[in-house]
Amino acid sequence: MNPITKGKITFKIWRARRATRSQIDIQQQRRLENILSFVRRQSRFYKQHYADIPDEVTNLEAFPPVTKSVLMENFDDVVTDTAVTKAEIDEFVADEATIGTRFLDRYPVWVTSGTTGEPGIFVQDETALTILNVVPDRWTLPVLLGVEQFSRIVKNGARGAEIAVTGGHFAGASGVALMRRESTFYRNRIEMFSPMQPMSDLIDKLNRYQPAFLVGYSTVLVELAQAQRDGRLDLDPVFIAPTAEPISGPEKQELVRAFDCVVREIYGATEFFPIAVECEHGNLHANTDWVVLEPVDEEYQPVEFGEPSDTVLITNLANRIQPLVRYDLGDSITMYEERCPCGSAFPIIEVEGRQGDVLRFETNDGEEIPIFPLALSSVVEEVSGVHRAQIVRTAPATLQVRVEGTSDTTERDVWAQVEQNLHSFLRNQGISGVAIKAASKAPQRDTRSGKFRHVWSELER
Template sequence: MIDRGESEQHLQPLKTTPESTFAIFRDVRKARKEGPEGVSRRQRARLRELIAYVRAHSPYYRELYADLPASLDDVRPLPVTNKQKLSERFDDWVTDRELTLAKVRAHADDPDKVGQKLHGKYTVTTSSGTTGRRAFFLMSEETKTVGGLLVLRAMSSVLSTWKVLKILTASGRTAMLVPTGGHFGSHVLATQKRDASARRKRSMRIFPVTTPMPELVEQLTAFQPTYVECYPTVALLLTGEREAGRLAIAPEFLAICGEGLTENEYARMRAAFGTTVLDLYGANEFPGLMIKCPEGWYHLHDDWMIFEPVDAHYQPTPPGERSHTVLVTVLYRREQPILRYDIGDSILVRPDPCPCGNPFQAIKVNGRVPIMLHFPTPGGEVRTLSSFVVSLQIELAGGVELFQIVQTAPETLRVRLQPRAGADPEKVWRDAHLALSSMLTKHGLAHVAIERGTEPPELSPGGKLQSVIPLGR
């Protein structure tokens, strides 16, 4: 039973005046203290209000929910959405009738408008394209405020108050290694942070991820950042430069957000830099980042988000089992509503309370659902392998900093390797080739050719690395 006073208090349209921002901040802290019952009450009430709101303001959702009950506080009856479905109906999806895809696209296509607001009130970002589909996202100040407060709460769970304040006030120098040249989320938000004050303009610097490594090492060494934020793949490159003695920086914080890494890789970063590594998880769809706790788990913001781990048929996956994908509902995003949105990440929900003491659900993320590679066999059949099985062989071979496997023909794989500092490139190649060929032989694919690429692994335009690229991508 939802308390009417409680729901009305939390469910007025988000208008973040200083007074309401403080009220949201207090509630964010209070929700954690109240535990599962208080969190569930907030979640149900906010969901009911959000459904009513999108029915009133989004033609797409009004049509999608036409046959559903008038009042709902449960996500399960709602149809599933995804990036493609929503993007195809962009003008009907958004709740501001002045917004159109044409206007948003024109804004996003102008590199001079990075960090500027569309119509003076919406931050525009685009996906980096690593999933093969460019998408456009909008954030109102209300969405950014709630998302920022959730990040603050997550930080306070893993860092001391003094360290949180040091990051928030940009004390010391901040280096943001982001994809530039477009309205990628990390670039846009970094630009807005940098330009927020004269002090931040002096203390914060944006470094393009496409900068050649020797130049990037030289620039970072000269800048001497206290805080570094980048993609994990870039962090691994910097780790190698640090281990080789070429990168002479000692940041107090290293924040990474993007591709998942192994625990050994995280440990290697911590050892190389002797610093705190903040492992962040978020997306354009849900900007309220989560931070991995000392026990190695991300904790959800259950009072403002709903994560549903599901199988390939969108049936619930129980705690302790890895899901096929996850459906995300963002309760604080109204300008571009996200409800039961297939984000494509495979997660595992911890079945018991996390030892770190955080009461919110704990998850581990396996990233995107594995890409499948298809190979013809001599007998005329088609053999399918998961990209995870293929890439694992290179990881097990060792000595590799970064790698990329490209299927250039039905029966050909081209392997791009970047050895770690100090490793013998020839040995790295031999070991990788042996591991990969042995695996292919075991799967009846000994005829598949393995080529040695002379070019390095290629980052996407958004600065991310796709480790396995199937034929036709």
């Protein structure tokens, strides 16, 4: 993308910051009509999927939803560049040496398992990447322009730290690596910190690094706030962004008190990162100028304002290489009709989000430490041949693992690697004596919520 085009997109993003609801809706509808017209011309999958729908129809509810599994099964027909194939993408993401590079020198590629438990591969184009980088700034940058904030940024060298799982083509790890590779400014100013390392190691590394900006899994940030209050951690960040997991209002206030800085939640997904960003009044605002959100029930019928959905359908209005139209994201959200006191016309949403418990174990030294759900599930999901998995703590020293393998692997080989990886991970945390048991049942959704939970405990709290 040339600088002029990128500049125009950036200008439109910032101009919409003070747009009226009517202006936002008009812009959304215009982009929606463009993307619908585009996919019907350029995507073989959508052309066939919408074959019975007249060309002049632009009402989204007339178009059938799609799921991650359907899009992955039809990957080569979904994408709009015939040079992009699932076989070559699979080779690309299997090679850790390509993390932070572009497929065909054009497209960032990110992998995810997500709340549905189905693995996914998502290709980004330049417009999608620009939206990812610029949209959050229109919410967060204005609060960082004060003298005190600027001095803290300078004091910490404008360094950023992201806490997320590393070692794969995940959006966080690969996105940071790409930024370091392509940006002279960020090359030495942004670092990844894995939540899979022992908490004491993470604290030591952050104390040495001293970030001005801290982004990461909500559960990890809450634990770091406790370490800051205890005196084990000594950071002076200017901004913290909890993401990837649910975080409550009281937990965000804990972060504010512990670090004395601006805290803004970001709700996003690999499929579309900046779905919503928190304002100064503590409300999440959906960026509906670039994404359409449809809160729906289990039959994909719309739910009323103020009612929690069974899932949410998203339509990405930016990405044209791998279009997502009425895509079942799997999260439960509540959308509100009321305006926010901050004055923004972007709609307020609440998110139930991804499901996972922080598990606490005693180390060999007698110290109780947290094991974070996204870190633990990643240990299993990274095993070759694992399609999806769930980890259940059934006793103080027992983890039961439900594994669904791919068709090209044997159950015995997959389980041996899962068991080995989990024991190795726990040993690295200083934990021994935990039994890893194979469950007789396959991974499944929660019978009450319908959500796919990755990690949870059955012990009484």
